[in-house]
Amino acid sequence: MSFVALSRSAFRHASSSARFFSTTLRAQREYANVLVSRPSPGVALITLNRPKALNALNAAHFQDISDAMKEADEDAGVGAMILTGSERAFAAGADIKEMKDKSFAEAYTTNFLANWEVIAKLKKPVIAAVSGYALGGGLELALQADILLAAPSAQLGQPEVNLGVIPGGGGTQRLAHLVGKSRAMELVLTGRIIGADEAERWGIVRVVREGTVVDEAVKVASDIASKGR
Helix, strand or coil: CCHHHHHHHHHHHHHHHHHHHHHHHHHHCCCCCEEEEEEECCEEEEEECCHHHCCCECHHHHHHHHHHHHHHHHCCCCCEEEEECCCCEEECCECHHHHCCCCHHHHHHHCHHHHHHHHHCCCCCEEEEECEEEECHHHHHHHCCCEEEECCCCEEECHHHHHCCCCCCCHHHHHHHHHCHHHHHHHHHHCCEEEHHHHHHCCCCEECCCCCHHHHHHHHHHHHHHCCC
């Protein structure tokens, strides 16, 4: 074998090793507020992990969500992502404790809205797997997904009006796009919370009645990730 051939072989081996090392580093990265796993080839599962706060979104939490999803989006080994929470709550909205003493400008620059565009601009498909509460910013986060699956226990709503504010993370626009202006305005102006069955009738979600919503999301994500490979 010539020197050139040996050099190319060594380069390919080094490149392969570097890719493996890079993938290993990614897999080992940990976040304080989310759990990241690979339940199936090509599928990244990001689980919101503030169970005591019903996964309420504060600045640190949403930074972790954004970073984890951006990392998966840039990983060549990932073809689809799943975002989920706990059985009690996907996300119960913004963390009011963090926001109560802030002006709108301060809340915008320090809370989850500052990173909202990272989620909206992801290149790879995202499935939201919702159990329990998805309220306020939690619902707005789920609505950014390409596919929204829900357990029968899911409770969806935009109750911000009860605090004297309106949805600020795209809920007014995305809900209207999904269900029409009248129904969207009803939810926004009354703060009414709807169950999974009603949300399915309105076209917001597909309810998973057999098995768990995460298992179904993994099946769908695996199917998506297998395409074009």
